[in-house]
Amino acid sequence: MHKQLNIQVLLTGNEVMAGDTIDSNSAYMAQVLAEHGLKLSRKVTVNDDETQLLSELEHMAQTADVILMNGGLGPTVDDLTAQVLAKLSNQPLSINADAKAQLEAWCERRGQPLNEANRKQMLMPEGSSIIPNATGSAPGIDLRFRHTRIFATPGVPSEMRSMMPLILERVQSEWQLTSQTHVLRLQTFGIGESNAQQLINQSRFEWPASVDLGFRASAPQMEVKLTIQDAQFKSDQLACAEHIHDLFGDHIIGQGDTTLAQTVVQLLAEREQSITTAESCTGGMIASQITQVAGASRVFEAGFVTYSNTMKNKMINVDPALLAQHGAVSEPVVRAMAEGALDVSKADYTIAVSGIAGPDGGSPDKPVGTVWIAYGTAADLRSLKLVWPVSRQLFQTMITACALDLVRRHILGINPHCRYVEQRSSSPTSII
Amino acid sequence: MHKQLNIQVLLTGNEVMAGDTIDSNSAYMAQVLAEHGLKLSRKVTVNDDETQLLSELEHMAQTADVILMNGGLGPTVDDLTAQVLAKLSNQPLSINADAKAQLEAWCERRGQPLNEANRKQMLMPEGSSIIPNATGSAPGIDLRFRHTRIFATPGVPSEMRSMMPLILERVQSEWQLTSQTHVLRLQTFGIGESNAQQLINQSRFEWPASVDLGFRASAPQMEVKLTIQDAQFKSDQLACAEHIHDLFGDHIIGQGDTTLAQTVVQLLAEREQSITTAESCTGGMIASQITQVAGASRVFEAGFVTYSNTMKNKMINVDPALLAQHGAVSEPVVRAMAEGALDVSKADYTIAVSGIAGPDGGSPDKPVGTVWIAYGTAADLRSLKLVWPVSRQLFQTMITACALDLVRRHILGINPHCRYVEQRSSSPTSII
Numbered sequence: 106m107h108k109q110l111n112i113q114v115l116l117t118g119n120e121v122m123a124g125d126t127i128d129s130n131s132a133y134m135a136q137v138l139a140e141h142g143l144k145l146s147r148k149v150t151v152n153d154d155e156t157q158l159l160s161e162l163e164h165m166a167q168t169a170d171v172i173l174m175n176g177g178l179g180p181t182v183d184d185l186t187a188q189v190l191a192k193l194s195n196q197p198l199s200i201n202a203d204a205k206a207q208l209e210a211w212c213e214r215r216g217q218p219l220n221e222a223n224r225k226q227m228l229m230p231e232g233s234s235i236i237p238n239a240t241g242s243a244p245g246i247d248l249r250f251r252h253t254r255i256f257a258t259p260g261v262p263s264e265m266r267s268m269m270p271l272i273l274e275r276v277q278s279e280w281q282l283t284s285q286t287h288v289l290r291l292q293t294f295g296i297g298e299s300n301a302q303q304l305i306n307q308s309r310f311e312w313p314a315s316v317d318l319g320f321r322a323s324a325p326q327m328e329v330k331l332t333i334q335d336a337q338f339k340s341d342q343l344a345c346a347e348h349i350h351d352l353f354g355d356h357i358i359g360q361g362d363t364t365l366a367q368t369v370v371q372l373l374a375e376r377e378q379s380i381t382t383a384e385s386c387t388g389g390m391i392a393s394q395i396t397q398v399a400g401a402s403r404v405f406e407a408g409f410v411t412y413s414n415t416m417k418n419k420m421i422n423v424d425p426a427l428l429a430q431h432g433a434v435s436e437p438v439v440r441a442m443a444e445g446a447l448d449v450s451k452a453d454y455t456i457a458v459s460g461i462a463g464p465d466g467g468s469p470d471k472p473v474g475t476v477w478i479a480y481g482t483a484a485d486l487r488s489l490k491l492v493w494p495v496s497r498q499l500f501q502t503m504i505t506a507c508a509l510d511l512v513r514r515h516i517l518g519i520n521p522h523c524r525y526v527e528q529r530s531s532s533p534t535s536i537i
Numbered sequence: 538m539h540k541q542l543n544i545q546v547l548l549t550g551n552e553v554m555a556g557d558t559i560d561s562n563s564a565y566m567a568q569v570l571a572e573h574g575l576k577l578s579r580k581v582t583v584n585d586d587e588t589q590l591l592s593e594l595e596h597m598a599q600t601a602d603v604i605l606m607n608g609g610l611g612p613t614v615d616d617l618t619a620q621v622l623a624k625l626s627n628q629p630l631s632i633n634a635d636a637k638a639q640l641e642a643w644c645e646r647r648g649q650p651l652n653e654a655n656r657k658q659m660l661m662p663e664g665s666s667i668i669p670n671a672t673g674s675a676p677g678i679d680l681r682f683r684h685t686r687i688f689a690t691p692g693v694p695s696e697m698r699s700m701m702p703l704i705l706e707r708v709q710s711e712w713q714l715t716s717q718t719h720v721l722r723l724q725t726f727g728i729g730e731s732n733a734q735q736l737i738n739q740s741r742f743e744w745p746a747s748v749d750l751g752f753r754a755s756a757p758q759m760e761v762k763l764t765i766q767d768a769q770f771k772s773d774q775l776a777c778a779e780h781i782h783d784l785f786g787d788h789i790i791g792q793g794d795t796t797l798a799q800t801v802v803q804l805l806a807e808r809e810q811s812i813t814t815a816e817s818c819t820g821g822m823i824a825s826q827i828t829q830v831a832g833a834s835r836v837f838e839a840g841f842v843t844y845s846n847t848m849k850n851k852m853i854n855v856d857p858a859l860l861a862q863h864g865a866v867s868e869p870v871v872r873a874m875a876e877g878a879l880d881v882s883k884a885d886y887t888i889a890v891s892g893i894a895g896p897d898g899g900s901p902d903k904p905v906g907t908v909w910i911a912y913g914t915a916a917d918l919r920s921l922k923l924v925w926p927v928s929r930q931l932f933q934t935m936i937t938a939c940a941l942d943l944v945r946r947h948i949l950g951i952n953p954h955c956r957y958v959e960q961r962s963s964s965p966t967s968i969i
Contacts, residue, residue, distance in 0.1 A: 122577050124567030125753045127559065131582075135556030145554050147589070148582035150563075157579070321557045382821075382842070388828020389814075389821035392842040396820020399896055399929055407848040410814070410824040410840030412833070416882065420839060420852070449851065464831055497831055 110143060110280055113169040115161055116150040117176040117186065118260055130175050130265050137269045141277070142286045142334040153177060158189045166253040171276055176260035178243040180222030186257050187246060191230035194250050201229040203237075204244045211242050239267045247275065254279065289331040289342055291349060292363045294510050295525040296356045298322050301329070304352045313341040324499070325506035326364065329353075355519045358510070365509040366394040372516045373404040373454065380512065381452035382408040383421055383442040385433060386460035386476060390505045407450040411442065421445030434459050434471050436479075436488050443479035443486055454516070456480045456508045462497045476504050480511045487511075487521065491529040542575060542712055545601040547593055548582040549608040549618065550692055562607050562697050569701050573709070573716040574766040585609060590621045598685040603708055608692035610675040612654030618689050619678060623662035626682050633661040635669075636676045643674050671699045679707065686711065721763040721774055723781060724795045726942050727957040728788040730754050733761070736784045745773040756931070757938035758796065761785075787951045790942070797941040798826040804948045805836040805886065812944065813884035814840040815853055815874040817865060818892035818908060822937045839882040843874065853877030866891050866903050868911075868920050875911035875918055886948070888912045888940045894929045908936050912943045919943075919953065923961040 114134060120126040128150065135145045149165070151157045158177075165172050177186035191198045204227045212219050226243045229235070236245030236256060241264040246257040256272045258265040276282070293301070298320045305318070312318070315338035319330040329349055333342045350357060358368050373380055382391045392408030395401050409420050414433055417423040422445040423438060431437045443457035460476025467473035474494030481487045489511075493503055507525060514521050546566060552558040560582065567577045581597070583589045590609075597604050609618035623630045636659045644651050658675045661667070668677030668688060673696040678689040688704045690697040709716060725733070730752045737750070744750070747770035751762040761781055765774045782789060790800050805812055814823045824840030827833050841852050846865055849855040855873040863869045875889035892908025899905035906926030913919045921943075925935055939957060946953050 121564075122567060122580065123571055123751065124564035124577075125751055127561050127564045129559050132553075132556035132559045135554060139555055145556075146584065148554065150580035150582075152578065319555070319557055384821075386828075387825075388833070388837075389816075389824030389840050389842065390828075392821030393819075393825045393933075396818075396822075396842070396844065397930055397933065401820070402844055405820075406845035407852060408821050408840075408842030408844070409852075410821065410828070410842065412828065412840070413838035416839040419881065420841075450848065462828075498829055501825075501829065 110171065110276075110282075111146050111169050112138065112143060112171045112173065113165050114145060114148040115158075115165060115172055115174045116148070117153055117158060117174070118150075119152050119183065121150055121176070122152045130260065130262055133262070133266060134173055134175075134269065137273065139332065140286050140288050141273060142282075143276075153183045153185055155185050155189055155192075158185060159192055162189070162193050162250075162255075166250055169253050170280070172253055172255045173272070174255060174257040175265060178226070178245070178257060178259045180225055180243075184225075187228055187230065190233065190246060190248055190250075190255065190257065194230050194232065194248060196230040196232050198228045199231055200227045201233070201235060201244075203235045204229055207235065207237060207244050208242060211238075236268045236271055238264055240264050245272075247272075285335045287333050287336065287339065287342065289346055290361055291329040291331075291346065291353075292358050292360070293327045293329060293353055293356045294325060294358050294365060294506060295523050296327065296353055298327060300524075301327065301353065305349075308348070308352060310348045313338070313345065315341045316345045318345070325503055326358070355514065355517075355523065358513065364394075364398075365506055365513065367398050369509050369512055369516070370395060370398045370401055370404050372513065374400070376516070378453040379404045379406060379450075380454040380456065381406065381446045381450035383417075383446035383455065383457040384408070384410050385412060385417070385442070385458060386462045387458050387501050387505050387508070388412060388462075390501050391456055391458070391508055394505060394509065406452065407446075409442075409446050409449070417442060417445075421449055432471070434461055434475060434477055436477055436490070439477040439479040440486060440488050443481075443488075444483070447483050454480070454482055454512060455486070456512055458504060458508055460500075460504065462500050463494075464497060474500060476500075478504070478508050478511060480508060481515050485515070487515065489521070489526065489530060491526070493529050542603065542708075542714075543578050543601050544570065544575060544603045544605065545597050546577060546580040547590075547597060547604055547606045548580070549585055549590060549606070550582075551585050551615065553582055553608070554584045562692070562694055565694070565698060566605055566607075566701065569705065571764065572718050572720050573705060574714070574718050575708075575716075585615045585617055587617050587621055587624075590617060591624060594621070594625050594682075594687075598682055601685050602712070604685055604687045605704070606687060606689040607697060610658070610677070610689060610691040612657055612675075616657075619660055619662065622665065622678060622680055622682075622687065622689065626662050626664065626680060628662040628664050630660040631663055632659045633665070633667060633676075635667045636661055639667065639669060639676050640674060643670075668700045668703055670696055672696050677704075679704075717767045719765050719768065719771065719774065721778055722793055723761040723763075723778065723785075724790050724792070725759045725761060725785055725788045726757060726790050726797060726938060727955050728759065728785055730759060732956070733759065733785065737781075740780070740784060742780045745770070745777065747773045748777045750777070757935055758790070787946065787949075787955065790945065796826075796830075797938055797945065799830050801941050801945050801948070802827060802830045802833055802836050804945065806832070808948070810885040811836045811838060811882075812886040812888065813838065813878045813882035815849075815878035815887065815889040816840070816842050817844055817849070817874070817890060818894045819890050819933050819937050819940070820844060820894075822933050823888055823890070823940055826937060826941065838884065839878075841874075841878050841881070849874060849877075853881055864903070866893055866907060866909055868909055868922070871909040871911040872918060872920050875913075875920075876915070879915050886912070886914055886944060887918070888944055890936060890940055892932075892936065894932050895926075896929060906932060908932075910936070910940050910943060912940060913947050917947070919947065921953070921958065921962060923958070925961050 233248040248255045317332040321328040389410045411417040423441045439459045443455045447455045457479040463473035479488040665680040675691045680687045749764040753760040821842045843849040854877040871891045875887045879887045889911045895905035911920040
C-alpha cells in the first residue's frame with residue numbers, strides 16, 4: 106500500500122536553474138525515501154519567483170500526498186518560501202514561537218545578537234509548525250494544504266539532511282507506514298555495470314521479486330544494492346548476496362561504504378603489517394588515498410614520490426644503469442623502485458608504479474597509458490604491465506585503484522588474473 | 538527580446554528519480570544557454586513512465602517555446618522517448634533514413650553488425666528530424682509540436698553535450714537570435730561567496746546593467762563569472778573585472794579554469810625553478826595535485842611523504858632531538874622538514890606540512906585541525922600555524938590548497954597576510 110504514496114519534490118533557486126549549483130539534495134531525499142520503501146514520483150525545479158512557485162504548488166497539490174520543498178528559507182529577499190506558503194494556504198505570516206526559541210538559542214550559542222535576517226526566519230504561515238534545524242539557523246516549515254502535507258527544508262545540504270529523519274517519521278506516522286526496509290550494499294572494483302547486469306541475466310538463478318537490485322557506478326568503484334521492504338525477505342536478500350558473490354567473486358571488495366584504500370589499510374592493520382609506496386606517474390595519489398583513511402598511521406610510515414630518474418636513484422636507490430638500459434617505464438625499474446622503497450622504509454608491503462600519464466611522453470613502443478606496477482612483499486614481489494589510454498586524470502585514478510586492488514589480492518591470496526588485468530594487459534603472462 | 542524565450546527541461550530516468558544518479562546534464566544545458574543569453578525557466582524530472590511523460594509534455598507545451606528533453610533514447614524497453622513523442626504528435630513511428638545512415642556508419646566504424654537495439658534507435662515519429670550523435674549510437678530527435686520545438690537528447694552526458702551546439706544553432710536560427718555572449722571567468726581562493734558579495738555591495742562602484750555577475754563555489758576555489766550579451770559591452774565587462782581585481786586583490790589566482798596547482802606549476806616553469814614537498818598530515822595530496830598538472834615534470838622531481846617520525850629523520854634528516862623536544866606538529870620540525878626536502882631534492886622551492894588531520898590524535902595543546910606549514914626557498918623560508926577543525930578529508934583538501942596558495946604568494950612576492958591566514962591562524966604574527 107505505502108508504495109503508492111505520491112511524493113513530489115519542488116526545488117527553488119536561481120543558482121540551481123542557472124546551472125551554477127548541481128542539485129544533489131533531491132538525490133539524497135530519494136535515497137532516504139527508497140531505504141524506507143518510498144518513491145519520488147516527480148521533481149520540479151524553478152527560479153526564485155513567487156508566481157511560478159505558487160502555480161507549481163497548486164498544480165502539485167492536485168496529485169501529491171507529500172511535497173518536499175527545498176531552498177528559499179534563507180535570510181535574503183530571494184528567499185520566498187515562507188511567504189509563498191502563506192499565500193498558498195491563505196494565512197498571514199507571523200512570528201512562530203518555536204522558530205523564535207530556536208533562533209534565539211542558536212544566536213546565544215554563537216554569542217551573536219539576533220539580527221534582521223534571523224527575525225525574517227521566525228516568520229511562518231499561521232497554522233504551520235517547525236522542523237527543528239540542528240545545524241543551522243533556519244527552521245523548516247511543516248504545513249498542511251488541502252490533502253497535501255508540505256515540508257519545506259533549507260537548501261544547505263547538511264541542514265536539509267538533518268531534517269529528513271523527522272520528516273520521514275511524520276510521514277510514516279500520518280500514513281501509518283511501518284517500513285522495515287533493509288539495504289545491503291556491496292562494493293566492487295574491476296567490473297562494469299553492463300558486465301554485471303549481463304552476468305546476472307545469463308545466470309540460471311531465479312531472482313526473487315522481493316529483492317530490488319540496483320547499481321551505482323562511481324569511478325573507480327561500483328556499488329551493488331540489494332533492497333527488501335520487509336524483514337521477512339531477509340533470507341531472499343542473503344541468497345541474492347550469495348549469488349552476487351558467486352558471480353562477481355573477488356571483484357567484491359567489501360560491504361557498505363568501503364573503499365579500496367580502507368580495505369587495504371584494514372587488512373594490513375589486522376595483520377599488524379605496513380605498506381610503503383614508490384610513485385612516479387601517480388605522483389602521490391596512492392599515498393594520498395591511503396592517508397585519507399583515518400588511522401592510516403598504523404600501517405603507513407613513508408611514501409616516495411620519485412618523479413625524476415635522479416630521485417628514483419637518490420631516494421630509493423634505483424641503479425642508474427637499469428634506468429639507462431630499460432628506461433623508467435620498465436619492469437626492472439619498477440621492481441627496483443619497489444625493492445628500494447621496502448629497503449628504506451622497512452615496510453612489509455610495497456606498491457611501485459611507473460608509467461606514462463600523458464598527454465605527452467609516449468612513444469610507439471611505450472604509448473601514453475602504459476604503466477608498470479610492482480607490488481607485494483620482499484619475498485613475493487610481483488609485477489605486471491597495463492595499458493590504459495585515457496585522460497591523464499582518469500589514468501592516475503584508475504592506476505591508483507588497480508595498484509590498491511592488486512595489493513588487496515596479494516594480502517588475501519587471490520588470483521591476480523582478474524577482468525581488468527585480462528582486458529588492460531597486453532601481455533597477461535607477465536605476472537611473475 | 539530573446540531573454541524572454543521560454544525554455545524548459547524534461548528529464549526522464551528511474552536512476553535519476555531514485556537518487557542513484559545525480560543529474561548534471563541540466564546544469565550543463567543551463568550554462569550553455571546562459572553563455573548565449575538564454576535562461577531556463579522550469580525543469581521537471583519524472584520516472585520512465587509513458588503516461589506521466591505524455592502529461593508533462595502536454596502541460597509544458599502550453600508555456601514553453603523550447604523543450605529540452607533528456608534521457609530515454611537508449612536501446613532498452615525503459616527508453617520511451619521516441620514512442621512518447623510519436624503519441625504526443627499523433628504520428629506513427631517509422632525508420633528515419635538519417636538515423637539509419639548514422640547507425641549503420643556507427644556500427645561499421647566499430648566493426649559490429651546492426652543489432653535489434655540499434656534498429657529500435659532508428660525509429661522516430663514521422664515529421665521529426667535527427668540531431669546527429671558524434672560520440673554514441675542514439676541520434677537525438679528534433680520535433681515540432683504545436684508552437685513548441687522539442688529537442689530530445691540521450692542521457693549519456695558526453696552525447697548530450699556534443700548535441701548542444703547544433704540545438705543552440707537551430708534555436709538561434711528559428712527565433713533569429715544573434716547572441717554575442719562573452720564570458721570572463723576569474724578563479725579565486727580564500728574568499729567566500731558571502732564575503733565576496735558583501736565586498737561588492739559595500740563598494741561605491743556603480744555596477745553596469747550590461748554585466749551579469751555570478752559566483753560558483755567549488756571547494757577549495759570560487760569562480761567569479763562576468764557575462765555580457767553583446768561585444769559592445771566589452772568595456773563594461775573589463776571595468777567590472779578591474780573592479781573585482783581591486784576588491785579581491787591577491788585572492789584572484791587566474792582566469793578561466795586555472796587551479797592553484799596549475800598556477801604554481803606555471804609560475805615555476807616560467808622561472809625555470811622547481812619545487813619539492815614534505816608531507817605528513819596531507820599524506821601526498823600536495824604532490825598528487827602538482828603531478829595532476831600535465832607537464833609537472835618540468836618543475837617537480839621529488840615528494841616525500843614522511844608520515845612517521847622515523848621517516849622524517851630517515852628520508853629528510855629531521856633531527857630526532859627536535860622531534861622529541863617539540864613534537865612532530867611544531868614550527869622547528871616543519872622547518873626542518875622543509876629544509877631536509879630542499880637538501881635532498883635540490884629543488885628551489887619547498888612545501889612542508891605537519892598537522893593533526895583527526896579524527897584522533899588531538900590534545901588540548903594541539904587540537905585536531907592544527908597544522909604547521911613551512912614554505913619558500915632556502916634563503917627565504919617562512920612558516921605559519923593554522924587551525925582548521927573540519928573533517929579529515931576537508932582538512933587535507935583545504936591545507937593542500939593553502940600550502941599551494943602560500944607558495945604562489947611567495948613566488949609573486951605577495952603579502953601572505955591574507956583573509957584565510959587572518960581567520961585561521963591563532964597567532965598571525967608567527968609568520969617569520
